[in-house]
Amino acid sequence: MITIKFFAMLKNKVGRDEAAISIPGQITLMEFKDILKKEFPCISGFIDKSVLISVNQEFAASGTIIKDGDEVALLPPFSGG
């Protein structure tokens, strides 16, 4: 299982702060994004546009490998400070 975390406006849109989905073996973040967009259509626009993604609390790129047990977080533009 992959744990998915939602923050700020994404949490509001999805209606919860965490979800879990299973994936077939290891896939890239690019492939995982397509799964996310199908599972959570209400935020697919954000996933394409302004959201950064972290894997196990480190910023991830399109080629980052996602595997069972990972924690993936969808991060809207930051506004701390």
Place this chain on the structure above:
Amino acid sequence: MITIKFFAMLKNKVGRDEAAISIPGQITLMEFKDILKKEFPCISGFIDKSVLISVNQEFAASGTIIKDGDEVALLPPFSGG
């Protein structure tokens, strides 16, 4: 009478923090400096070189007029902060 104030190393050299001298009417700071150098020969080198002078607590230039009742201060290079 003119009040003269000495600070920091000048106070140590002159051996006191204040003196009073009288001047003939109004003179420029340039002329007053010559009087100071005669009155306080131990600091005449400083007066020529590194000392700023204030008149009534404002920085003064060679042409500044000194008159009875003024407070003149000899200011070594600052080292606050």
Place this chain on the structure above:
Amino acid sequence: MSLVRIQKKDFSVSEEVEMVKASSMSIGGVVVFLGTARDVSKGEDIIELEFESYPEMAEKKLNDIRERAIKNFNIIEMALIHRIGKIAIGENIVLIIAAARHRNDAFMACEWAISELKRITPIWKKETTKKGDVWVEERP
């Protein structure tokens, strides 16, 4: 107490400065940035702010900023504290302290650290105005 924290409660600027100063007798200049909640943002009256973070990752990023600041600037120590939860107008939000032998290094490190915090730390601000609540969506 750690020099890098995400916390709900307010902090004391004096106490945090003393904690940083205690790290060395060679500190000659300390520069502090304190971010506070102001009453107007982009022309809109603000009633209240609320901050949310991705706690583990946010502390990781603040630690990372501290380590890079000490490595890349000529500073002796740095503290970074960010509050989360509801914050009223006038209250403290974020505190960064940079301590160095010489003041220029402390100014440079502190200024760099607050802009780096805004760039890489997963923290989000919700503004409550008369029109309602809005998550601020801006990348600084």
Place this chain on the structure above:
Amino acid sequence: MSLVRIQKKDFSVSEEVEMVKASSMSIGGVVVFLGTARDVSKGEDIIELEFESYPEMAEKKLNDIRERAIKNFNIIEMALIHRIGKIAIGENIVLIIAAARHRNDAFMACEWAISELKRITPIWKKETTKKGDVWVEERP
């Protein structure tokens, strides 16, 4: 209590910051410079410092810096406090607080103010080392 002071006793950074913050609800960024007595100066071990001022003129100059900072930088308020008398290693010497809507203005004003203080304020530092007492004769 005045925002511009020359005083013997120590100051509380928190209390001074709160006093500046109290001037406006529109403050979003506060930058503080705190100068402290360090253990080494130009390779020489320092045992103790002592500061002397020309009190009336020094306060006048600090007030002048505050007024020019508010006029020339986009800041809301500024405080400047300098201690005189004997100061032990690690103790506070000088505090400058600049409060603005936006942090860049506060950084610029604070950095300008400390260098202007060093340039125009009649305050002198005596360093006590193992070799004896020396009035520091340097124009920054």
